[in-house]
Structure formats: C-alpha cells, structure tokens
Amino acid sequence: MTDRPDTSRKSIKTYVPAYQKDEWRSHADELDMSQSEFVRTMVQAGRKGFTSGSEEPDSPASDPGGNVLETRVLELLSTDTYSWDELLEAVSDDIESRLDETLEDLQSTNRIRYSGRHGGYTLVGDGDGD
16 A cells, blocks of 8 residues: 555636636646646645745745745835735746746756656656656
8 A cells, every 4th residue: 555645636616707717828828738737736836825834945034934925925015005916916926937947947857857648747757657
C-alpha cells in the first residue's frame, strides 16, 4: 500500500460573471493553457498566499509568518488607492511571475517537463515508461 495522493479527476462547478470568464479565457489563451488548467493553476497559486502558519521561502524579515499577500497589499495601498479588480490584477501578476520562475527552475533541474501526451506539466520519472 502506498501513500500516494488520489490523482483521479473530479469535476468542480462554479459561476462567475461573463466578463470574468471572458478575461480568464483570454488569459488562458495567452498562456497557451486550457481554461481548466488556467483556473486550477491560479487556484493553487492563490492558495499559497492564504495558507496559515506556513512560512514562504522569500519572506522578508519584517514578515516572518510568510503572509506575502498581506505585505504586497499593504505596499500597494501605501502608494495609491486601488479598486478590487486593480488589486487582484496587481497580486495576480506577482503569482504568475512566481509560478513561471518556479516552472522554469523545475524544468532546468529536470524535475518536471511539459508533456503534450499528459496534457500539461508532469514529473520527470513518474513511472510513465519514459
């Protein structure tokens, strides 16, 4: 018996305003991702900013708990007033950059690769016969 997580696919339904779905579709297209992959990636990236008690590696000394999202919001608001959409865009750009850098690092160390056959990123040597 192994301690591997259940990787079977399950469906999740959510409802968002039409303009938001259009923005997500457009952004997913820019990143050459399916809409499902885009939403899955953004949710996972966003969760890292909300995990309580976990310290993030690049936490500034003044933020030892690792609440980078809180720090970023306070930095933004210290210089200007932002609407919800503007704040969301500002912090999402940072998450996208971090994800992109992380994926590049993992690929350069041959820990992951992009596989069309597997429909996206996959671990190297995950027992798929490659």
